[in-house]
Amino acid sequence: MPVAGNEAVRGERAVSVVGEVAPHGRGGAARWAGGGNEDTPHEQRRRRLAAAHPAHAVDLRLVTHHQLETLKNQVGVETFERLVQSTDPDTLKQIREYIPL
Incomplete structure (x- = not known):
């Protein structure tokens, strides 16, 4: 995949990638621009799954x-x-x- 500046080019589409360290020490994975703290259905589902995980639900x-x-x-x-x-x-x-x- 060719990379120009901070854009990753996929086929005909360019996707902006922002490299930053996630808050709370969760690693230095690149984040897709616009994917911050949006309340998307995917984020809601991810939060529900994380809350239901036994590590968070079991005393x-x-x-x-x-x-x-x-x-x-x-x-x-x-x-x-x-x-x-x-x-x-x-x-x-x-x-x-x-x-x-």
Whole structure:
């Protein structure tokens, strides 16, 4: 694809490309001119999909707490306590800041 200045030429059509770093550290990909913060159907769909992603929709503390409670019920309280005691102290400290054990 021939490039003239900041225009990428595709067939008979020239598309203006602006090279800039995206806000919030999201990389230095080129952006198509006019594709800023427009509220296009594509952008609305993209935002809905991003909001529905499990990383944004799941409370990690609740899931982890539930998993630990399930483990405690499966192996018994004594074995669970031994597992907790054998955990790295720094890791255990960080876990206890967020999850009641």
